[in-house]
Amino acid sequence: MEKILCFKKGWSEMRNIFCMMAALLFAVGCTSSRPGPYVIPPPRNAPPKPLVLPPASLQLTQASGKATNGMVRPQSMPSARLSTPATVQTQLQTVAAKPAATPATIKPSAPLAMPVEIKSTRAASVYLIKPGDQVVVSLRGIPQEQQIEDQVDEIGKINLPFINEVTAAGKSSSELERVIRQAYIDQQIYKNIMVNVILPSQSYYVRGEVRQPGRFPLASGVTLVQALAAAGGYTEFANAKKIQLLRGNKAEYYDARSFEQHPEKDVAIEAGDVIVVHRSVF
Incomplete structure:
Protein backbone atom coordinates (compact mmCIF):
# COMPACT_ATOMS: atom_id res chain seq x y z
CA MET A 1 0.00 0.00 0.00
CA GLU A 2 2.80 2.33 0.88
CA LYS A 3 4.48 1.56 -2.44
CA ILE A 4 1.38 2.54 -4.35
CA LEU A 5 1.11 5.86 -2.51
CA CYS A 6 4.74 6.67 -3.18
CA PHE A 7 4.33 5.90 -6.91
CA LYS A 8 1.28 8.19 -7.22
CA LYS A 9 3.07 11.00 -5.44
CA GLY A 10 6.09 10.71 -7.74
CA TRP A 11 3.94 10.57 -10.84
CA SER A 12 2.11 13.74 -9.80
CA GLU A 13 5.40 15.61 -9.32
CA MET A 14 6.71 14.51 -12.75
CA ARG A 15 3.46 15.59 -14.39
CA ASN A 16 3.79 19.06 -12.84
CA ILE A 17 7.39 19.37 -14.06
CA PHE A 18 6.37 18.28 -17.56
CA CYS A 19 3.55 20.83 -17.70
CA MET A 20 5.85 23.64 -16.60
CA MET A 21 8.42 22.74 -19.32
CA ALA A 22 5.71 22.59 -21.98
CA ALA A 23 4.39 26.01 -20.96
CA LEU A 24 7.90 27.46 -21.08
CA LEU A 25 8.63 26.07 -24.55
CA PHE A 26 5.34 27.41 -25.87
CA ALA A 27 6.07 30.87 -24.51
CA VAL A 28 9.55 30.96 -26.14
CA GLY A 29 8.19 29.78 -29.50
CA CYS A 30 5.52 32.46 -29.61
CA THR A 31 8.02 35.22 -28.86
CA SER A 32 10.57 34.26 -31.65
CA SER A 33 8.00 33.70 -34.42
CA ARG A 34 5.89 36.83 -33.94
CA PRO A 35 4.45 37.86 -37.37
CA GLY A 36 5.10 41.38 -38.81
CA PRO A 37 2.51 43.84 -40.14
CA TYR A 38 0.05 42.31 -42.51
CA VAL A 39 0.57 43.24 -46.23
CA ILE A 40 -2.43 43.11 -48.52
CA PRO A 41 -1.47 41.23 -51.71
CA PRO A 42 -2.40 42.86 -55.06
CA PRO A 43 -5.30 41.44 -56.98
CA ARG A 44 -4.45 38.78 -59.51
CA ASN A 45 -5.86 40.58 -62.60
CA ALA A 46 -4.46 44.06 -61.74
CA PRO A 47 -2.39 45.75 -64.61
CA PRO A 48 1.37 46.25 -63.96
CA LYS A 49 2.44 49.66 -62.71
CA PRO A 50 4.21 51.88 -65.32
CA LEU A 51 7.99 52.45 -64.98
CA VAL A 52 8.57 55.93 -63.55
CA LEU A 53 11.87 57.51 -64.69
CA PRO A 54 13.72 59.78 -62.29
CA PRO A 55 13.46 63.53 -62.92
CA ALA A 56 15.96 65.18 -65.32
CA SER A 57 17.41 67.26 -62.55
CA LEU A 58 18.50 64.18 -60.64
CA GLN A 59 22.27 64.19 -60.48
CA LEU A 60 24.64 61.79 -58.97
CA THR A 61 27.06 63.84 -56.95
CA GLN A 62 30.27 62.63 -55.43
CA ALA A 63 29.77 62.04 -51.73
CA SER A 64 31.43 59.89 -49.15
CA GLY A 65 28.86 57.96 -47.11
CA LYS A 66 26.03 60.40 -48.04
CA ALA A 67 22.79 59.29 -49.66
CA THR A 68 21.38 60.83 -52.89
CA ASN A 69 17.68 60.06 -53.30
CA GLY A 70 18.00 57.20 -50.88
CA MET A 71 21.01 55.65 -52.64
CA VAL A 72 24.56 55.62 -51.29
CA ARG A 73 27.04 56.48 -54.03
CA PRO A 74 30.68 55.28 -53.82
CA GLN A 75 33.40 57.92 -53.80
CA SER A 76 35.23 56.67 -56.95
CA MET A 77 32.15 56.79 -59.17
CA PRO A 78 32.35 59.77 -61.63
CA SER A 79 29.57 62.29 -61.61
CA ALA A 80 26.97 61.85 -64.32
CA ARG A 81 23.71 63.39 -65.42
CA LEU A 82 20.75 61.21 -66.31
CA SER A 83 18.93 62.57 -69.30
CA THR A 84 15.32 62.04 -70.13
CA PRO A 85 14.26 61.00 -73.66
CA ALA A 86 13.20 64.60 -74.37
CA THR A 87 16.62 65.89 -73.36
CA VAL A 88 18.37 63.30 -75.57
CA GLN A 89 16.19 64.31 -78.55
CA THR A 90 17.01 67.99 -78.00
CA GLN A 91 20.70 67.22 -77.91
CA LEU A 92 20.51 65.22 -81.15
CA GLN A 93 18.69 68.10 -82.89
CA THR A 94 21.38 70.54 -81.68
CA VAL A 95 24.17 68.34 -83.04
CA ALA A 96 22.38 67.92 -86.37
CA ALA A 97 21.84 71.68 -86.68
CA LYS A 98 25.56 72.45 -86.29
CA PRO A 99 27.33 72.84 -89.65
CA ALA A 100 30.16 70.49 -90.49
CA ALA A 101 33.57 71.78 -89.55
CA THR A 102 35.32 73.43 -92.47
CA PRO A 103 38.69 71.81 -93.12
CA ALA A 104 41.56 74.06 -92.20
CA THR A 105 43.17 75.81 -95.12
CA ILE A 106 46.88 75.09 -95.33
CA LYS A 107 48.75 78.19 -96.37
CA PRO A 108 51.63 77.53 -98.71
CA SER A 109 54.95 78.10 -97.08
CA ALA A 110 57.25 80.80 -98.26
CA PRO A 111 59.31 79.77 -101.30
CA LEU A 112 62.78 78.63 -100.51
CA ALA A 113 65.43 81.17 -101.22
CA MET A 114 67.50 80.27 -104.24
CA PRO A 115 71.18 79.84 -103.49
CA VAL A 116 73.17 82.90 -104.34
CA GLU A 117 76.34 82.34 -106.24
CA ILE A 118 79.19 83.85 -104.32
CA LYS A 119 82.12 84.72 -106.52
CA SER A 120 85.55 84.49 -105.06
CA THR A 121 87.19 87.81 -104.33
CA ARG A 122 90.51 86.36 -105.36
CA ALA A 123 89.18 85.22 -108.76
CA ALA A 124 87.46 88.56 -109.36
CA LEU A 199 103.28 91.72 -116.68
CA PRO A 200 105.51 94.64 -115.67
CA SER A 201 102.41 96.72 -115.00
CA GLN A 202 101.26 94.00 -112.59
CA SER A 203 104.55 93.32 -110.90
CA TYR A 204 106.54 94.46 -107.89
CA TYR A 205 110.26 94.71 -107.31
CA VAL A 206 112.47 93.60 -104.45
CA ARG A 207 116.06 94.78 -104.15
CA GLY A 208 118.72 95.17 -101.51
CA GLU A 209 119.75 92.58 -98.93
CA VAL A 210 117.70 89.63 -100.25
CA ARG A 211 118.96 86.40 -101.79
CA GLN A 212 117.04 86.68 -105.11
CA PRO A 213 116.33 90.33 -105.95
CA GLY A 214 114.32 91.11 -109.04
CA ARG A 215 110.84 91.57 -110.48
CA PHE A 216 107.98 89.35 -109.40
CA PRO A 217 104.44 88.93 -110.75
CA LEU A 218 101.80 90.37 -108.48
CA ALA A 219 99.31 87.80 -107.23
CA SER A 220 96.14 88.71 -105.41
CA GLY A 221 96.61 89.39 -101.69
CA VAL A 222 100.43 89.40 -101.62
CA THR A 223 101.77 91.08 -98.45
CA LEU A 224 105.15 92.57 -97.58
CA VAL A 225 106.34 89.47 -95.71
CA GLN A 226 105.25 87.20 -98.56
CA ALA A 227 107.03 89.37 -101.12
CA LEU A 228 110.27 89.16 -99.13
CA ALA A 229 109.90 85.37 -98.89
CA ALA A 230 109.41 85.17 -102.69
CA ALA A 231 112.76 86.96 -103.07
CA GLY A 232 114.54 84.20 -101.13
CA GLY A 233 114.53 85.85 -97.71
CA TYR A 234 117.12 88.06 -96.03
CA THR A 235 120.85 87.90 -96.24
CA GLU A 236 122.95 87.87 -93.08
CA PHE A 237 123.43 91.64 -93.40
CA ALA A 238 119.77 92.64 -93.79
CA ASN A 239 117.99 94.99 -91.42
CA ALA A 240 114.56 93.36 -91.17
CA LYS A 241 113.27 95.98 -88.76
CA LYS A 242 113.59 98.78 -91.31
CA ILE A 243 112.09 97.75 -94.68
CA GLN A 244 111.49 100.58 -97.14
CA LEU A 245 108.41 100.49 -99.37
CA LEU A 246 108.39 102.84 -102.38
CA ARG A 247 104.94 103.50 -103.85
CA GLY A 248 104.78 106.31 -106.38
CA ASN A 249 106.32 109.38 -104.77
CA LYS A 250 105.92 108.08 -101.20
CA ALA A 251 108.34 106.11 -99.06
CA GLU A 252 107.32 104.24 -95.92
CA TYR A 253 109.36 102.18 -93.43
CA TYR A 254 108.05 99.03 -91.77
CA ASP A 255 109.26 96.51 -89.22
CA ALA A 256 108.93 93.15 -90.96
CA ARG A 257 109.79 91.27 -87.76
CA SER A 258 106.67 92.64 -86.05
CA PHE A 259 104.57 91.63 -89.09
CA GLU A 260 105.82 88.06 -88.69
CA GLN A 261 104.52 88.04 -85.11
CA HIS A 262 101.28 89.88 -85.97
CA PRO A 263 100.23 88.89 -89.52
CA GLU A 264 96.99 90.89 -89.27
CA LYS A 265 99.09 94.09 -89.36
CA ASP A 266 100.97 93.12 -92.53
CA VAL A 267 100.90 95.55 -95.50
CA ALA A 268 99.42 94.59 -98.89
CA ILE A 269 101.60 95.01 -101.98
CA GLU A 270 100.31 96.83 -105.06
CA ALA A 271 101.41 96.84 -108.69
CA GLY A 272 104.60 98.83 -109.23
CA ASP A 273 105.72 98.76 -105.57
CA VAL A 274 109.46 98.65 -104.88
CA ILE A 275 110.67 96.94 -101.70
CA VAL A 276 114.14 97.89 -100.49
CA VAL A 277 115.91 95.90 -97.77
CA HIS A 278 118.73 97.99 -96.32
CA ARG A 279 121.96 96.73 -94.82
CA SER A 280 122.19 96.64 -91.06
CA VAL A 281 124.72 98.99 -89.45
CA PHE A 282 125.95 96.41 -86.96
Missing part, protein backbone atom coordinates in the same frame (compact mmCIF):
# COMPACT_ATOMS: atom_id res chain seq x y z
CA SER A 125 90.72 90.47 -108.73
CA VAL A 126 92.79 88.55 -111.35
CA TYR A 127 94.15 91.01 -113.86
CA LEU A 128 93.33 90.40 -117.53
CA ILE A 129 95.72 91.53 -120.23
CA LYS A 130 94.51 94.35 -122.47
CA PRO A 131 95.88 96.13 -125.54
CA GLY A 132 98.86 98.37 -124.73
CA ASP A 133 100.18 96.24 -121.82
CA GLN A 134 103.83 95.26 -121.66
CA VAL A 135 104.39 91.49 -121.55
CA VAL A 136 107.60 89.63 -120.69
CA VAL A 137 107.66 85.99 -121.87
CA SER A 138 110.42 83.70 -120.65
CA LEU A 139 111.03 80.40 -122.54
CA ARG A 140 112.89 77.84 -120.44
CA GLY A 141 113.75 74.17 -120.63
CA ILE A 142 114.91 74.47 -124.25
CA PRO A 143 118.43 74.43 -125.74
CA GLN A 144 118.54 78.22 -125.98
CA GLU A 145 116.44 79.92 -123.29
CA GLN A 146 114.93 83.22 -124.35
CA GLN A 147 113.20 86.20 -122.76
CA ILE A 148 110.94 88.19 -125.05
CA GLU A 149 109.48 91.58 -124.17
CA ASP A 150 106.60 92.75 -126.29
CA GLN A 151 103.62 95.08 -126.19
CA VAL A 152 100.08 93.88 -126.82
CA ASP A 153 98.92 95.50 -130.06
CA GLU A 154 95.53 97.07 -130.76
CA ILE A 155 94.00 93.73 -131.81
CA GLY A 156 95.26 92.04 -128.63
CA LYS A 157 98.17 89.96 -130.02
CA ILE A 158 101.90 89.54 -129.34
CA ASN A 159 104.68 88.11 -131.56
CA LEU A 160 106.84 85.15 -130.48
CA PRO A 161 109.64 83.24 -132.24
CA PHE A 162 108.56 80.42 -134.61
CA ILE A 163 104.83 80.66 -133.83
CA ASN A 164 104.27 84.25 -134.89
CA GLU A 165 101.13 85.82 -133.39
CA VAL A 166 99.43 84.72 -130.19
CA THR A 167 96.26 86.29 -128.77
CA ALA A 168 97.00 87.74 -125.31
CA ALA A 169 94.18 90.24 -124.70
CA GLY A 170 91.45 89.04 -122.33
CA LYS A 171 93.67 86.39 -120.72
CA SER A 172 95.43 86.27 -117.38
CA SER A 173 99.17 85.67 -117.22
CA SER A 174 98.70 81.99 -116.29
CA GLU A 175 96.23 81.43 -119.15
CA LEU A 176 98.64 83.02 -121.62
CA GLU A 177 101.41 80.72 -120.36
CA ARG A 178 99.33 77.63 -121.17
CA VAL A 179 98.37 78.95 -124.63
CA ILE A 180 102.00 79.67 -125.58
CA ARG A 181 103.26 76.31 -124.31
CA GLN A 182 100.56 74.38 -126.16
CA ALA A 183 101.28 76.29 -129.38
CA TYR A 184 104.97 75.30 -129.35
CA ILE A 185 104.10 71.64 -128.67
CA ASP A 186 101.27 71.42 -131.24
CA GLN A 187 103.47 72.84 -133.98
CA GLN A 188 106.19 70.34 -133.00
CA ILE A 189 108.74 73.05 -132.39
CA TYR A 190 109.59 71.80 -128.90
CA LYS A 191 108.63 68.55 -127.22
CA ASN A 192 108.77 70.11 -123.77
CA ILE A 193 109.01 73.74 -122.78
CA MET A 194 108.43 75.93 -119.72
CA VAL A 195 106.77 79.32 -120.22
CA ASN A 196 106.69 82.17 -117.74
CA VAL A 197 104.69 85.34 -118.41
CA ILE A 198 105.25 88.50 -116.38
Whole structure:
Protein backbone atom coordinates (compact mmCIF):
# COMPACT_ATOMS: atom_id res chain seq x y z
CA MET A 1 0.00 0.00 0.00
CA GLU A 2 2.80 2.33 0.88
CA LYS A 3 4.48 1.56 -2.44
CA ILE A 4 1.38 2.54 -4.35
CA LEU A 5 1.11 5.86 -2.51
CA CYS A 6 4.74 6.67 -3.18
CA PHE A 7 4.33 5.90 -6.91
CA LYS A 8 1.28 8.19 -7.22
CA LYS A 9 3.07 11.00 -5.44
CA GLY A 10 6.09 10.71 -7.74
CA TRP A 11 3.94 10.57 -10.84
CA SER A 12 2.11 13.74 -9.80
CA GLU A 13 5.40 15.61 -9.32
CA MET A 14 6.71 14.51 -12.75
CA ARG A 15 3.46 15.59 -14.39
CA ASN A 16 3.79 19.06 -12.84
CA ILE A 17 7.39 19.37 -14.06
CA PHE A 18 6.37 18.28 -17.56
CA CYS A 19 3.55 20.83 -17.70
CA MET A 20 5.85 23.64 -16.60
CA MET A 21 8.42 22.74 -19.32
CA ALA A 22 5.71 22.59 -21.98
CA ALA A 23 4.39 26.01 -20.96
CA LEU A 24 7.90 27.46 -21.08
CA LEU A 25 8.63 26.07 -24.55
CA PHE A 26 5.34 27.41 -25.87
CA ALA A 27 6.07 30.87 -24.51
CA VAL A 28 9.55 30.96 -26.14
CA GLY A 29 8.19 29.78 -29.50
CA CYS A 30 5.52 32.46 -29.61
CA THR A 31 8.02 35.22 -28.86
CA SER A 32 10.57 34.26 -31.65
CA SER A 33 8.00 33.70 -34.42
CA ARG A 34 5.89 36.83 -33.94
CA PRO A 35 4.45 37.86 -37.37
CA GLY A 36 5.10 41.38 -38.81
CA PRO A 37 2.51 43.84 -40.14
CA TYR A 38 0.05 42.31 -42.51
CA VAL A 39 0.57 43.24 -46.23
CA ILE A 40 -2.43 43.11 -48.52
CA PRO A 41 -1.47 41.23 -51.71
CA PRO A 42 -2.40 42.86 -55.06
CA PRO A 43 -5.30 41.44 -56.98
CA ARG A 44 -4.45 38.78 -59.51
CA ASN A 45 -5.86 40.58 -62.60
CA ALA A 46 -4.46 44.06 -61.74
CA PRO A 47 -2.39 45.75 -64.61
CA PRO A 48 1.37 46.25 -63.96
CA LYS A 49 2.44 49.66 -62.71
CA PRO A 50 4.21 51.88 -65.32
CA LEU A 51 7.99 52.45 -64.98
CA VAL A 52 8.57 55.93 -63.55
CA LEU A 53 11.87 57.51 -64.69
CA PRO A 54 13.72 59.78 -62.29
CA PRO A 55 13.46 63.53 -62.92
CA ALA A 56 15.96 65.18 -65.32
CA SER A 57 17.41 67.26 -62.55
CA LEU A 58 18.50 64.18 -60.64
CA GLN A 59 22.27 64.19 -60.48
CA LEU A 60 24.64 61.79 -58.97
CA THR A 61 27.06 63.84 -56.95
CA GLN A 62 30.27 62.63 -55.43
CA ALA A 63 29.77 62.04 -51.73
CA SER A 64 31.43 59.89 -49.15
CA GLY A 65 28.86 57.96 -47.11
CA LYS A 66 26.03 60.40 -48.04
CA ALA A 67 22.79 59.29 -49.66
CA THR A 68 21.38 60.83 -52.89
CA ASN A 69 17.68 60.06 -53.30
CA GLY A 70 18.00 57.20 -50.88
CA MET A 71 21.01 55.65 -52.64
CA VAL A 72 24.56 55.62 -51.29
CA ARG A 73 27.04 56.48 -54.03
CA PRO A 74 30.68 55.28 -53.82
CA GLN A 75 33.40 57.92 -53.80
CA SER A 76 35.23 56.67 -56.95
CA MET A 77 32.15 56.79 -59.17
CA PRO A 78 32.35 59.77 -61.63
CA SER A 79 29.57 62.29 -61.61
CA ALA A 80 26.97 61.85 -64.32
CA ARG A 81 23.71 63.39 -65.42
CA LEU A 82 20.75 61.21 -66.31
CA SER A 83 18.93 62.57 -69.30
CA THR A 84 15.32 62.04 -70.13
CA PRO A 85 14.26 61.00 -73.66
CA ALA A 86 13.20 64.60 -74.37
CA THR A 87 16.62 65.89 -73.36
CA VAL A 88 18.37 63.30 -75.57
CA GLN A 89 16.19 64.31 -78.55
CA THR A 90 17.01 67.99 -78.00
CA GLN A 91 20.70 67.22 -77.91
CA LEU A 92 20.51 65.22 -81.15
CA GLN A 93 18.69 68.10 -82.89
CA THR A 94 21.38 70.54 -81.68
CA VAL A 95 24.17 68.34 -83.04
CA ALA A 96 22.38 67.92 -86.37
CA ALA A 97 21.84 71.68 -86.68
CA LYS A 98 25.56 72.45 -86.29
CA PRO A 99 27.33 72.84 -89.65
CA ALA A 100 30.16 70.49 -90.49
CA ALA A 101 33.57 71.78 -89.55
CA THR A 102 35.32 73.43 -92.47
CA PRO A 103 38.69 71.81 -93.12
CA ALA A 104 41.56 74.06 -92.20
CA THR A 105 43.17 75.81 -95.12
CA ILE A 106 46.88 75.09 -95.33
CA LYS A 107 48.75 78.19 -96.37
CA PRO A 108 51.63 77.53 -98.71
CA SER A 109 54.95 78.10 -97.08
CA ALA A 110 57.25 80.80 -98.26
CA PRO A 111 59.31 79.77 -101.30
CA LEU A 112 62.78 78.63 -100.51
CA ALA A 113 65.43 81.17 -101.22
CA MET A 114 67.50 80.27 -104.24
CA PRO A 115 71.18 79.84 -103.49
CA VAL A 116 73.17 82.90 -104.34
CA GLU A 117 76.34 82.34 -106.24
CA ILE A 118 79.19 83.85 -104.32
CA LYS A 119 82.12 84.72 -106.52
CA SER A 120 85.55 84.49 -105.06
CA THR A 121 87.19 87.81 -104.33
CA ARG A 122 90.51 86.36 -105.36
CA ALA A 123 89.18 85.22 -108.76
CA ALA A 124 87.46 88.56 -109.36
CA SER A 125 90.72 90.47 -108.73
CA VAL A 126 92.79 88.55 -111.35
CA TYR A 127 94.15 91.01 -113.86
CA LEU A 128 93.33 90.40 -117.53
CA ILE A 129 95.72 91.53 -120.23
CA LYS A 130 94.51 94.35 -122.47
CA PRO A 131 95.88 96.13 -125.54
CA GLY A 132 98.86 98.37 -124.73
CA ASP A 133 100.18 96.24 -121.82
CA GLN A 134 103.83 95.26 -121.66
CA VAL A 135 104.39 91.49 -121.55
CA VAL A 136 107.60 89.63 -120.69
CA VAL A 137 107.66 85.99 -121.87
CA SER A 138 110.42 83.70 -120.65
CA LEU A 139 111.03 80.40 -122.54
CA ARG A 140 112.89 77.84 -120.44
CA GLY A 141 113.75 74.17 -120.63
CA ILE A 142 114.91 74.47 -124.25
CA PRO A 143 118.43 74.43 -125.74
CA GLN A 144 118.54 78.22 -125.98
CA GLU A 145 116.44 79.92 -123.29
CA GLN A 146 114.93 83.22 -124.35
CA GLN A 147 113.20 86.20 -122.76
CA ILE A 148 110.94 88.19 -125.05
CA GLU A 149 109.48 91.58 -124.17
CA ASP A 150 106.60 92.75 -126.29
CA GLN A 151 103.62 95.08 -126.19
CA VAL A 152 100.08 93.88 -126.82
CA ASP A 153 98.92 95.50 -130.06
CA GLU A 154 95.53 97.07 -130.76
CA ILE A 155 94.00 93.73 -131.81
CA GLY A 156 95.26 92.04 -128.63
CA LYS A 157 98.17 89.96 -130.02
CA ILE A 158 101.90 89.54 -129.34
CA ASN A 159 104.68 88.11 -131.56
CA LEU A 160 106.84 85.15 -130.48
CA PRO A 161 109.64 83.24 -132.24
CA PHE A 162 108.56 80.42 -134.61
CA ILE A 163 104.83 80.66 -133.83
CA ASN A 164 104.27 84.25 -134.89
CA GLU A 165 101.13 85.82 -133.39
CA VAL A 166 99.43 84.72 -130.19
CA THR A 167 96.26 86.29 -128.77
CA ALA A 168 97.00 87.74 -125.31
CA ALA A 169 94.18 90.24 -124.70
CA GLY A 170 91.45 89.04 -122.33
CA LYS A 171 93.67 86.39 -120.72
CA SER A 172 95.43 86.27 -117.38
CA SER A 173 99.17 85.67 -117.22
CA SER A 174 98.70 81.99 -116.29
CA GLU A 175 96.23 81.43 -119.15
CA LEU A 176 98.64 83.02 -121.62
CA GLU A 177 101.41 80.72 -120.36
CA ARG A 178 99.33 77.63 -121.17
CA VAL A 179 98.37 78.95 -124.63
CA ILE A 180 102.00 79.67 -125.58
CA ARG A 181 103.26 76.31 -124.31
CA GLN A 182 100.56 74.38 -126.16
CA ALA A 183 101.28 76.29 -129.38
CA TYR A 184 104.97 75.30 -129.35
CA ILE A 185 104.10 71.64 -128.67
CA ASP A 186 101.27 71.42 -131.24
CA GLN A 187 103.47 72.84 -133.98
CA GLN A 188 106.19 70.34 -133.00
CA ILE A 189 108.74 73.05 -132.39
CA TYR A 190 109.59 71.80 -128.90
CA LYS A 191 108.63 68.55 -127.22
CA ASN A 192 108.77 70.11 -123.77
CA ILE A 193 109.01 73.74 -122.78
CA MET A 194 108.43 75.93 -119.72
CA VAL A 195 106.77 79.32 -120.22
CA ASN A 196 106.69 82.17 -117.74
CA VAL A 197 104.69 85.34 -118.41
CA ILE A 198 105.25 88.50 -116.38
CA LEU A 199 103.28 91.72 -116.68
CA PRO A 200 105.51 94.64 -115.67
CA SER A 201 102.41 96.72 -115.00
CA GLN A 202 101.26 94.00 -112.59
CA SER A 203 104.55 93.32 -110.90
CA TYR A 204 106.54 94.46 -107.89
CA TYR A 205 110.26 94.71 -107.31
CA VAL A 206 112.47 93.60 -104.45
CA ARG A 207 116.06 94.78 -104.15
CA GLY A 208 118.72 95.17 -101.51
CA GLU A 209 119.75 92.58 -98.93
CA VAL A 210 117.70 89.63 -100.25
CA ARG A 211 118.96 86.40 -101.79
CA GLN A 212 117.04 86.68 -105.11
CA PRO A 213 116.33 90.33 -105.95
CA GLY A 214 114.32 91.11 -109.04
CA ARG A 215 110.84 91.57 -110.48
CA PHE A 216 107.98 89.35 -109.40
CA PRO A 217 104.44 88.93 -110.75
CA LEU A 218 101.80 90.37 -108.48
CA ALA A 219 99.31 87.80 -107.23
CA SER A 220 96.14 88.71 -105.41
CA GLY A 221 96.61 89.39 -101.69
CA VAL A 222 100.43 89.40 -101.62
CA THR A 223 101.77 91.08 -98.45
CA LEU A 224 105.15 92.57 -97.58
CA VAL A 225 106.34 89.47 -95.71
CA GLN A 226 105.25 87.20 -98.56
CA ALA A 227 107.03 89.37 -101.12
CA LEU A 228 110.27 89.16 -99.13
CA ALA A 229 109.90 85.37 -98.89
CA ALA A 230 109.41 85.17 -102.69
CA ALA A 231 112.76 86.96 -103.07
CA GLY A 232 114.54 84.20 -101.13
CA GLY A 233 114.53 85.85 -97.71
CA TYR A 234 117.12 88.06 -96.03
CA THR A 235 120.85 87.90 -96.24
CA GLU A 236 122.95 87.87 -93.08
CA PHE A 237 123.43 91.64 -93.40
CA ALA A 238 119.77 92.64 -93.79
CA ASN A 239 117.99 94.99 -91.42
CA ALA A 240 114.56 93.36 -91.17
CA LYS A 241 113.27 95.98 -88.76
CA LYS A 242 113.59 98.78 -91.31
CA ILE A 243 112.09 97.75 -94.68
CA GLN A 244 111.49 100.58 -97.14
CA LEU A 245 108.41 100.49 -99.37
CA LEU A 246 108.39 102.84 -102.38
CA ARG A 247 104.94 103.50 -103.85
CA GLY A 248 104.78 106.31 -106.38
CA ASN A 249 106.32 109.38 -104.77
CA LYS A 250 105.92 108.08 -101.20
CA ALA A 251 108.34 106.11 -99.06
CA GLU A 252 107.32 104.24 -95.92
CA TYR A 253 109.36 102.18 -93.43
CA TYR A 254 108.05 99.03 -91.77
CA ASP A 255 109.26 96.51 -89.22
CA ALA A 256 108.93 93.15 -90.96
CA ARG A 257 109.79 91.27 -87.76
CA SER A 258 106.67 92.64 -86.05
CA PHE A 259 104.57 91.63 -89.09
CA GLU A 260 105.82 88.06 -88.69
CA GLN A 261 104.52 88.04 -85.11
CA HIS A 262 101.28 89.88 -85.97
CA PRO A 263 100.23 88.89 -89.52
CA GLU A 264 96.99 90.89 -89.27
CA LYS A 265 99.09 94.09 -89.36
CA ASP A 266 100.97 93.12 -92.53
CA VAL A 267 100.90 95.55 -95.50
CA ALA A 268 99.42 94.59 -98.89
CA ILE A 269 101.60 95.01 -101.98
CA GLU A 270 100.31 96.83 -105.06
CA ALA A 271 101.41 96.84 -108.69
CA GLY A 272 104.60 98.83 -109.23
CA ASP A 273 105.72 98.76 -105.57
CA VAL A 274 109.46 98.65 -104.88
CA ILE A 275 110.67 96.94 -101.70
CA VAL A 276 114.14 97.89 -100.49
CA VAL A 277 115.91 95.90 -97.77
CA HIS A 278 118.73 97.99 -96.32
CA ARG A 279 121.96 96.73 -94.82
CA SER A 280 122.19 96.64 -91.06
CA VAL A 281 124.72 98.99 -89.45
CA PHE A 282 125.95 96.41 -86.96
